[in-house]
Amino acid sequence: MHTTTPLLDPPAASTASPALVQARDLTRVWGKGHAAQIGVDNVSLDIHRGELLAIIGPSGSGKSTLGSLIAGIDVPTSGSLVVDGTRIDQMKADRLADWRGDHVGIVFQQFHLLPTLTAVENVELALELGRTDVGRRERRRRSLEALEWVGLAAHAKKLPAQMSGGEQQRIGIARAMVTRPPMIVADEPTGALDQRNGHAVFELLQGLASVGTTVVFITHDLHLAEAGDRVVSMIDGRIDDVRGGA
Ligand SMILES: Nc1ncnc2c1ncn2[C@@H]1O[C@H](COP(=O)(O)OP(=O)(O)OP(=O)(O)O)[C@@H](O)[C@H]1O
Secondary structure: OOOOOHHHOOOOOOOOOOEEEEEEEEEEEEOOHHHOEEEEEEEEEEEEOOOEEEEEOOOOOOHHHHHHHHOOOOOOOEEEEEEOOEEOOOOOHHHHHHHHHHHEEEEOOOOOOOOOOOHHHHHHHHHHHHOOOOOHHHHHHHHHHHHHHOOOHHHOOOOHHHOOHHHHHHHHHHHHHOOOOOEEEEEOOOOOOOHHHHHHHHHHHHHHHHOOOEEEEEOOOHHHHHOOOEEEEEEOOEEEEEEEOO
16 A cells, blocks of 8 residues: 555655744634633644644543644634744635645545545545646546555545445545645544544554654544654643653
8 A cells, every 4th residue: 555656755845944833822712701712722832744743632622623723724813833834823714725725634534525526536626726736637647646545546436425434534535645735634534433444544644654744643542642753632722741752
């Protein structure tokens, strides 16, 4: 499955910064006063290039909120966030969407594949949305290459409903990686899978990290988290503990 293809060339580093993600005092709050809901509370964190960083913590501790901020899906109420040399914490929604298309691959717990598109069309869509400079034939070629890397070239013409959950999530990984982003944010990507399929998905993420992609892996699976390079534990929106790393 893990062949050396151009798809797996390390993403080009666009800055000399040692950390791909530099979060400082990130806070995300909804509402005000007594009604305020705190998602993330003053979080500062560096995430390095090629690092597989696991984020764990009880339900409601802020893992998804932090992941959404790092992925540029949401913006913080305060604090600063630099990703791959660009400050994204105050970007307007349309610019942020463009930035995301080129810089982040996102993997969801429930796969989020479009049901009326085949596997290869789902993967191609990421290239259409993210990189308008890639022509139709090249999009198809790269998408098939990504499917091959996740071991599903033979499923290219299948619809999501014709595939197992594990297969759909591997298509989700192919879709996240096909734009060759410097970072992948995966929010409980193994949460809907059995142990064997979850492990297979985790190994794909490890493979991407090993060639230089930064992987943020949000999980309730402590066993898989420990297999990452570093484990960040959250509680009540704050970082409670960081284990591993240099
Ligand atoms: N859009 C929102 N509006 C108001 N509060 C929110 C919103 N999104 C998240 N929260 C709150 O922020 C806190 C953190 O939620 P978050 O989803 O980040 O936790 P989590 O650790 O990912 O939980 P889980 O493991 O259950 O997915 C929770 O108290 C939640 O209710």
